[in-house]
Amino acid sequence: MPLLEICCYGIDCAVTAQQAGADRIELCAAPKEGGLTPSAGVLRKVKERVSIPVHPIIRPRGGDFCYTDAEFDTMLEDIAFVRELGYPGLVIGMLDGEGHIDMPRMKRVMEQAQGMAVTFHRAFDMCHNPHQGLEQLTDLGVARILTSGQQQNAETGLSLLRELKQHSRAPIIMAGAGVRLSNLKKFVEAGIDEMHSSAGQSVPSPMRYRKAGVSMSADAEADEFNRYCVDGDVVAAMKTVLVASH
Template sequence: MCKLEVCCYGVDCALAAEKAGADRIELCSAPAEGGLTPSAGSLMQARERLTIPVHPIVRPRGGDFCYSAGEFEEIKSDIDFIRERGFPGLVVGVLDVDGHIDLVRMKQVMALCNGMAVTFHRAFDLCHSPLTALQQLTDLGVARILTSGQQQSAESGLPLLRELTRTTRGPIIMAGAGVRLSNLQKFLDAGLRELHSSASQRISSPMRYRKAGVSMSSVAETDEFSLTCVDSDMVEAMKGAMLHSSSINVA
């Protein structure tokens, strides 16, 4: 059966996605950075309140995926914390300076995960050689690869996504980046059976008083009185379309 993973930037949004029919949550913080490791409080709330699988991202900073020794120690500590709290999986990725999978560090990551399902995230899209990376991740025992097909959007990356899906003998290929209701069928037609979407919307903050001329962000145009959250209607519509497509294929 086709599965829909929803990227959520907080537990309230994750609960909304679960209620709308999401199959799995990728739990993150910092949407402006493309997703960073969620806080300890967020992780503990997720374990207490959600019933569908939650896979937290482990990413200590924005930018690329070539980490210093100190940053890699953070990654390992976060993996320990997540494993000890019983999460079924997590999302992580480490590259070397030449854009290849950092095999030495990823072997350490896999050992620390100790049975958790590991998704190698869109660090894959910055890899020098995607087919070589696929084989290396297969050998490492990674459960799935989240990828846009090495393009800005997964729709543009469909040729590589098809090739990866046809080639893989291990990891599930999960399309992400610009996956939405309007193009969802293209991915299913290409043979992908797991899709990743933020299905997000901007909602207004409940604050009535709004101080003018003071910003908490270095980006001047940031609207600090709106929040990124899941559009539960969109999640429901996407999951419904996936179920409909699956029923047609079965018939």
């Protein structure tokens, strides 16, 4: 049966996803950045309260996936920390300046993450040659690749997802970006084994008082009185579709 991974930004989302039937969680901070490494406090508390597999993302900043030496050293420290906490896997990805998989650094990542399942995230969708990238990640021993098929969303990239699935000797090809209840069956029918979804909704802040003219965001258009949360009903409905497809 295809597995459902839910992207969760914080402990409340992770607990909701688990209760709704998610098979695995990708744990992140900073949804507007596309996911950054969670804080030490979040990592500890999620480990205490969530029993399904949780894979934290290791990403020190938003933007591209070509990191400085200092950023990479930070990532190695974060890998060591989540490994010490007992997490079974992690999510990471890095490219060189030419858009190829950064093999020297990924080899060090695999050494540091020894015993953990490593997912190479959507940095893969920015790489120069996806077929070469698949071969390189296979050689590294990466457990899975999270990809939209190098398109803005996975439904548009379905043809490449099928190709990668057919040619993959080892890494699981996990569809992500725009995977939702309305199109889930398309991925099942294409033979994709794992689905990654935010299954999210915007939830209004409980604050009744709203200070006018003051913002904490550099984005003047940002709505700071709404936040992303996992929609448990959507997770449960997606899981029902996957169970019925088996």
